[in-house]
Amino acid sequence: MTVSNVINKRSSKVSADTVTKIEKAIEELGYVPDYSARSLVSKKSKMIGVIIPQTETHKQFLLENPFYSEIVSGIESKLREKNYYMMLTGVDKDSNYLDVLINWNLDAAIILGIYQEGFYEQLKKINIPVLLIDSYINDGFFYNLGIDDLYGGYIATKYLIEKGHQDIAIITGHLKKEGVAEKRFLGYKKALDEAGIPFNINYVYADSVSYECGITAGQKIIEECQAVTAVFATADLIAAGAIASFHAADIKVPDDISIIGFDNLSISKMTYPLLTTVDQKIFEKGMKAANILMDTLKSSNSKIEKSVILDIEIIERNSVKNMKSKR
Structure with a gap:
């Protein structure tokens, strides 16, 4: 239990001497946590999916547009700060978002620029928090982040x-x-x-x-x-x-x-x-998206805003x- 507490950064009740000994042993043994096994026990993968629909005609569009590079950088930096990991993919026009969300075993997902058609109703069946960025879908089911x-x-x-x-x-x-x-x-x-x-x-x-x-x-x-x-x-x-x-x-x-x-x-x-x-403020927009999801995962507080509109100038x-x- 003591070793587990140190590995999982819950060492407040462990003496500094013991923490040092355990960290030294970890280094000498080359121990690496098995995150797959950990996620099975905790039912948390620490993975947040970021899905970018490929709305343009050419297939190489995912990060060719610097808008996506900046917003993804903002999301990733905030998730890393909170000890979460990001899984990033593009989804072609005719692909099924649900396959991606189910197969990845995600804790939550961010989807950029989708429309209320086809798969949207199916998306509601996914039992994880979902945040939509730059999507004009306002039925109150998912979290929304955007500008006017x-x-x-x-x-x-x-x-x-x-x-x-x-x-x-x-x-x-x-x-x-x-x-x-x-x-x-x-x-x-x-x-x-x-x-x-x-x-x-x-x-x-x-x-x-x-x-x-x-x-x-x-x-x-x-x-x-x-x-x-x-x-x-x-x-x-x-x-x-x-x-x-x-x-x-x-x-x-x-x-x-x-x-x-x-x-x-x-x-x-x-x-x-x-x-x-x-x-x-695209980088900050990405960080805000990550923060909203982190808040939803930490708390089931219904006071978390469902829709956030950011300022522009x-x-x-x-x-x-x-x-x-x-x-």
């Missing part, structure tokens, strides 16, 4: 309008109903409507959340919409691609065209010029020109 994406799209577009821009294009991912991209798009339309600026469908470029999408859309804006003076890119990765296409065409940012992104990824501090963007850098200052 509609408001984010609104403040990004309003920022451009306040700088004197009226011909504002938007480059976005697929506009799927009740998805993050659609919410940001609706925020864009709301800001235009509030300012009395007519919505122009020709200024909408919807494809995928990728650098390549930004390049292609940027080229189309150059060729088809020469009146456009500003672009709202619903992800920094898209914005970086658009900036690259503008540079290639010798169109200067922000002198000739302005652009604002969304996320405040590390890439936004590497573009030229540095990218003005909507900050959603605009980070001003150098990619937006103030048109009013020139008048």
